[in-house]
Amino acid sequence: MERHELEALLSGADEASAKALVTLRADGTYWVADGAQPAARHAGVFNLRLQRMRRRGIEPLGLERAIQRLREHGGPVRTGLIDAADRTWTTLLFLTEDGTELLTCAGWPRPPVVPEP
Numbered sequence: 001m002e003r004h005e006l007e008a009l010l011s012g013a014d015e016a017s018a019k020a021l022v023t024l025r026a027d028g029t030y031w032v033a034d035g036a037q038p039a040a041r042h043a044g045v046f047n048l049r050l051q052r053m054r055r056r057g058i059e060p061l062g063l064e065r066a067i068q069r070l071r072e073h074g075g076p077v078r079t080g081l082i083d084a085a086d087r088t089w090t091t092l093l094f095l096t097e098d099g100t101e102l103l104t105c106a107g108w109p110r111p112p113v114v115p116e117p
Contacts, residue, residue, distance in 0.1 A: 016062030036076035043070040063106035
């Protein structure tokens with residue numbers, strides 16, 4: 001997927017997609033899967049990750065909403081990631097199976113990179 005195509009999908013209608021668009025336009029790197037996986041599988045995995053993040057004091061932006069949207073969608077989804085150029089933020093994307101629509105997205109801060117001694 002070309003950068004401009006992904007930018008067009010990120011409408012900014014919610015806080016998570018708005019932040020994703022800003023991150024992408026600020027030279028963020030991105031990746032979108034070629035294939036699709038069942039939405040229910042992603043909902044289950046990310047529900048566990050949401051619980052783990054909250055135990056660690058991290059409240060991911062839009063993840064609870066993303067899990068709900070995945071459960072409602074039910075069909076296969078393509079995933080993608082956008083990482084901030086400074087590696088401080090990551091956004092997880094869920095697209096329709098054909099990649100023509102953004103279903104939902106969520107983001108969270110990345111742990112700081114500790115330089116090796």
